[in-house]
Amino acid sequence: SQTIHQWPATLVQPVGSPLSLECTVEGTSNPNLYxxxxxxxxxxxxxxxxxxxxxxxxxxxxxxxxxRPQDRQFILSSKKLLLSDSGFYLCAWSDGPGRETQYxxxxxxxxxx
Amino acid sequence: TQLLEQSPQFLSIxxxxxxxxxxxxxxxxxxxxxxxxxxxxxxxxxxxxxxxGEVKKLKRLTFQFGDARKDSSxxxxxxxxxxxxxxxxxxxxxxxxxxxxxxxxxxxxxxP
Numbered sequence: 552s553q554t555i556h557q558w559p560a561t562l563v564q565p566v567g568s569p570l571s572l573e574c575t576v577e578g579t580s581n582p583n584l585y586x587x588x589x590x591x592x593x594x595x596x597x598x599x600x601x602x603x604x605x606x607x608x609x610x611x612x613x614x615x616x617x618x619r620p621q622d623r624q625f626i627l628s629s630k631k632l633l634l635s636d637s638g639f640y641l642c643a644w645s646d647g648p649g650r651e652t653q654y655x656x657x658x659x660x661x662x663x664x
Numbered sequence: 665t666q667l668l669e670q671s672p673q674f675l676s677i678x679x680x681x682x683x684x685x686x687x688x689x690x691x692x693x694x695x696x697x698x699x700x701x702x703x704x705x706x707x708x709x710x711x712x713x714x715x716x717g718e719v720k721k722l723k724r725l726t727f728q729f730g731d732a733r734k735d736s737s738x739x740x741x742x743x744x745x746x747x748x749x750x751x752x753x754x755x756x757x758x759x760x761x762x763x764x765x766x767x768x769x770x771x772x773x774x775x776p
Contacts, residue, residue, distance in 0.1 A: 593750075593768055593769055594752065594766050594767060594768035594769050595707075595752070595766045597763060597764075597766075600763060610763075639704075641706050641707075643706075651694075651695060651697075651756035651764060652697060652709055652712055653697075653709075653754075653764060654709070655706030655707050655708070656706050657705060657706050658704070658705065658706050660704070
Protein backbone atom coordinates (compact mmCIF):
# COMPACT_ATOMS: atom_id res chain seq x y z
CA SER A 552 0.00 0.00 0.00
CA GLN A 553 1.05 3.57 -0.55
CA THR A 554 2.18 5.86 2.24
CA ILE A 555 3.26 9.47 2.31
CA HIS A 556 5.58 11.01 4.86
CA GLN A 557 6.26 14.61 5.79
CA TRP A 558 8.77 16.06 8.19
CA PRO A 559 9.18 17.80 10.40
CA ALA A 560 5.71 17.78 11.96
CA THR A 561 6.22 21.15 13.61
CA LEU A 562 8.77 23.86 12.99
CA VAL A 563 9.44 27.23 14.61
CA GLN A 564 11.81 29.44 12.66
CA PRO A 565 12.97 33.06 12.93
CA VAL A 566 12.26 35.55 10.16
CA GLY A 567 15.03 35.50 7.56
CA SER A 568 16.09 31.91 8.20
CA PRO A 569 16.05 29.22 5.48
CA LEU A 570 13.45 26.48 5.19
CA SER A 571 13.44 22.91 3.93
CA LEU A 572 10.37 20.68 4.21
CA GLU A 573 10.54 17.18 2.86
CA CYS A 574 7.90 14.84 1.53
CA THR A 575 8.39 11.24 0.41
CA VAL A 576 5.97 8.72 -1.04
CA GLU A 577 6.26 4.94 -0.82
CA GLY A 578 4.52 2.20 -2.76
CA THR A 579 3.97 3.96 -6.07
CA SER A 580 6.06 5.14 -8.99
CA ASN A 581 5.97 8.34 -11.04
CA PRO A 582 3.31 10.01 -8.89
CA ASN A 583 2.11 13.56 -9.35
CA LEU A 584 3.22 15.49 -6.28
CA TYR A 585 1.73 18.63 -4.76
CA UNK A 586 2.54 21.23 -2.09
CA UNK A 587 -0.35 23.10 -0.49
CA UNK A 588 -0.60 25.74 2.23
CA UNK A 589 -3.66 25.96 4.42
CA UNK A 590 -4.77 28.90 6.53
CA UNK A 591 -6.24 28.01 9.92
CA UNK A 592 -9.31 25.82 9.41
CA UNK A 593 -9.86 26.85 5.83
CA UNK A 594 -9.29 25.71 2.26
CA UNK A 595 -6.14 24.65 0.48
CA UNK A 596 -3.95 26.89 -1.65
CA UNK A 597 -1.91 25.02 -4.25
CA UNK A 598 1.71 26.21 -4.21
CA UNK A 599 3.55 23.80 -6.53
CA UNK A 600 2.94 20.60 -8.40
CA UNK A 601 5.22 18.18 -10.21
CA UNK A 602 4.54 15.51 -12.81
CA UNK A 603 8.08 14.12 -12.85
CA UNK A 604 11.67 14.46 -11.68
CA UNK A 605 12.90 18.01 -12.12
CA UNK A 606 9.49 19.21 -13.41
CA UNK A 607 7.97 21.87 -11.18
CA UNK A 608 4.99 24.12 -11.84
CA UNK A 609 4.51 27.15 -9.61
CA UNK A 610 0.98 28.30 -8.94
CA UNK A 611 1.57 31.34 -6.77
CA UNK A 612 4.64 33.59 -7.04
CA UNK A 613 6.06 33.98 -3.57
CA UNK A 614 8.98 33.44 -1.27
CA UNK A 615 9.05 29.68 -1.74
CA UNK A 616 10.48 27.19 -4.21
CA UNK A 617 10.11 23.46 -4.77
CA UNK A 618 12.33 20.72 -6.11
CA ARG A 619 11.91 17.07 -7.02
CA PRO A 620 15.36 15.47 -6.96
CA GLN A 621 13.99 11.91 -6.99
CA ASP A 622 10.82 10.28 -8.29
CA ARG A 623 9.15 10.04 -4.88
CA GLN A 624 10.72 13.00 -3.10
CA PHE A 625 9.37 16.52 -3.08
CA ILE A 626 11.05 19.38 -1.22
CA LEU A 627 9.69 22.81 -0.32
CA SER A 628 12.31 25.48 0.36
CA SER A 629 12.87 29.10 1.15
CA LYS A 630 16.09 31.11 1.37
CA LYS A 631 14.63 33.69 3.78
CA LEU A 632 11.38 33.13 5.62
CA LEU A 633 8.80 35.87 6.06
CA LEU A 634 6.20 36.16 8.82
CA SER A 635 3.53 35.53 6.18
CA ASP A 636 5.04 32.11 5.43
CA SER A 637 3.55 30.76 8.67
CA GLY A 638 0.90 28.13 8.08
CA PHE A 639 0.08 24.46 7.69
CA TYR A 640 1.91 22.87 4.74
CA LEU A 641 0.53 19.75 3.15
CA CYS A 642 2.11 17.42 0.63
CA ALA A 643 -0.09 15.20 -1.54
CA TRP A 644 0.28 12.68 -4.34
CA SER A 645 -1.94 11.33 -7.08
CA ASP A 646 -1.63 8.57 -9.65
CA GLY A 647 -1.70 10.82 -12.68
CA PRO A 648 -3.91 11.95 -15.55
CA GLY A 649 -7.49 10.71 -15.28
CA ARG A 650 -7.01 9.64 -11.66
CA GLU A 651 -7.12 12.88 -9.77
CA THR A 652 -7.81 11.65 -6.26
CA GLN A 653 -5.13 13.13 -4.04
CA TYR A 654 -3.74 11.52 -0.91
CA UNK A 655 -2.31 13.75 1.75
CA UNK A 656 0.53 13.57 4.20
CA UNK A 657 0.16 14.52 7.87
CA UNK A 658 1.30 18.10 7.29
CA UNK A 659 3.92 20.43 8.77
CA UNK A 660 2.94 23.27 11.07
CA UNK A 661 5.33 26.19 10.42
CA UNK A 662 5.51 29.19 12.71
CA UNK A 663 7.75 32.05 11.67
CA UNK A 664 8.59 34.48 14.49
CA THR B 665 -11.20 30.96 -13.42
CA GLN B 666 -12.93 27.92 -11.97
CA LEU B 667 -14.37 28.40 -8.50
CA LEU B 668 -16.06 26.08 -6.03
CA GLU B 669 -18.29 27.66 -3.43
CA GLN B 670 -19.06 25.74 -0.29
CA SER B 671 -21.89 26.54 2.09
CA PRO B 672 -22.33 26.97 4.90
CA GLN B 673 -18.84 28.00 6.02
CA PHE B 674 -19.55 27.09 9.63
CA LEU B 675 -22.14 24.78 11.16
CA SER B 676 -22.73 23.93 14.80
CA ILE B 677 -25.43 21.36 15.57
CA UNK B 678 -26.54 18.98 18.29
CA UNK B 679 -25.91 15.26 18.17
CA UNK B 680 -28.68 13.45 16.31
CA UNK B 681 -29.53 16.29 13.92
CA UNK B 682 -29.31 16.05 10.14
CA UNK B 683 -27.34 18.45 7.97
CA UNK B 684 -26.48 19.17 4.36
CA UNK B 685 -23.35 20.82 2.98
CA UNK B 686 -23.32 22.25 -0.53
CA UNK B 687 -20.61 22.67 -3.13
CA UNK B 688 -21.50 24.80 -6.18
CA UNK B 689 -19.78 26.00 -9.31
CA UNK B 690 -20.57 27.46 -12.71
CA UNK B 691 -17.97 25.10 -14.20
CA UNK B 692 -18.36 21.47 -15.24
CA UNK B 693 -16.13 18.95 -13.51
CA UNK B 694 -15.11 15.49 -14.69
CA UNK B 695 -15.24 14.34 -11.09
CA UNK B 696 -15.77 15.78 -7.64
CA UNK B 697 -14.29 14.64 -4.39
CA UNK B 698 -15.19 15.13 -0.75
CA UNK B 699 -12.56 15.13 1.96
CA UNK B 700 -12.74 15.36 5.74
CA UNK B 701 -9.97 16.92 7.78
CA UNK B 702 -9.37 16.90 11.51
CA UNK B 703 -7.29 19.64 13.19
CA UNK B 704 -3.56 19.19 12.68
CA UNK B 705 -3.95 16.40 10.14
CA UNK B 706 -4.12 16.08 6.37
CA UNK B 707 -7.45 15.74 4.55
CA UNK B 708 -8.76 12.21 4.07
CA UNK B 709 -10.79 11.25 1.01
CA UNK B 710 -14.40 10.30 1.72
CA UNK B 711 -15.75 9.74 -1.78
CA UNK B 712 -15.30 10.52 -5.48
CA UNK B 713 -18.35 11.07 -7.68
CA UNK B 714 -17.98 10.91 -11.43
CA UNK B 715 -21.35 10.52 -13.15
CA UNK B 716 -23.96 13.30 -13.30
CA GLY B 717 -26.83 12.46 -10.95
CA GLU B 718 -24.74 9.91 -9.09
CA VAL B 719 -25.58 9.18 -5.45
CA LYS B 720 -23.16 7.43 -3.14
CA LYS B 721 -23.74 6.39 0.44
CA LEU B 722 -21.11 5.89 3.09
CA LYS B 723 -22.89 4.76 6.28
CA ARG B 724 -24.71 7.92 7.48
CA LEU B 725 -23.21 10.10 4.74
CA THR B 726 -24.94 10.56 1.38
CA PHE B 727 -23.13 12.28 -1.49
CA GLN B 728 -24.82 13.51 -4.66
CA PHE B 729 -23.33 14.86 -7.88
CA GLY B 730 -25.55 17.23 -9.82
CA ASP B 731 -26.95 16.18 -13.18
CA ALA B 732 -24.86 18.82 -14.95
CA ARG B 733 -21.74 17.93 -12.92
CA LYS B 734 -21.47 21.49 -11.61
CA ASP B 735 -22.52 20.95 -8.02
CA SER B 736 -22.58 18.41 -5.23
CA SER B 737 -24.03 17.92 -1.79
CA UNK B 738 -23.13 15.98 1.32
CA UNK B 739 -25.93 14.97 3.67
CA UNK B 740 -25.23 13.58 7.13
CA UNK B 741 -28.00 11.76 8.97
CA UNK B 742 -28.09 11.66 12.77
CA UNK B 743 -24.79 13.49 13.20
CA UNK B 744 -22.40 12.31 15.90
CA UNK B 745 -19.56 14.14 17.68
CA UNK B 746 -17.12 12.02 15.66
CA UNK B 747 -18.37 13.75 12.51
CA UNK B 748 -16.81 17.01 13.71
CA UNK B 749 -14.22 18.36 11.28
CA UNK B 750 -13.59 20.39 8.16
CA UNK B 751 -15.35 19.09 5.05
CA UNK B 752 -13.71 20.03 1.76
CA UNK B 753 -14.93 19.50 -1.78
CA UNK B 754 -12.59 19.48 -4.77
CA UNK B 755 -13.38 19.32 -8.46
CA UNK B 756 -11.25 17.92 -11.26
CA UNK B 757 -11.40 19.69 -14.60
CA UNK B 758 -11.97 17.88 -17.86
CA UNK B 759 -9.03 16.77 -19.94
CA UNK B 760 -5.48 16.16 -18.83
CA UNK B 761 -5.66 18.59 -15.95
CA UNK B 762 -3.66 17.46 -12.93
CA UNK B 763 -4.93 20.13 -10.56
CA UNK B 764 -7.98 20.13 -8.33
CA UNK B 765 -10.16 23.16 -7.71
CA UNK B 766 -10.83 23.37 -3.96
CA UNK B 767 -13.70 24.81 -2.01
CA UNK B 768 -12.90 26.77 1.16
CA UNK B 769 -14.50 24.13 3.37
CA UNK B 770 -17.33 23.74 5.85
CA UNK B 771 -16.32 23.59 9.48
CA UNK B 772 -18.75 21.28 11.29
CA UNK B 773 -19.08 20.99 15.06
CA UNK B 774 -21.40 18.33 16.46
CA UNK B 775 -22.11 18.92 20.14
CA PRO B 776 -22.97 16.02 22.47
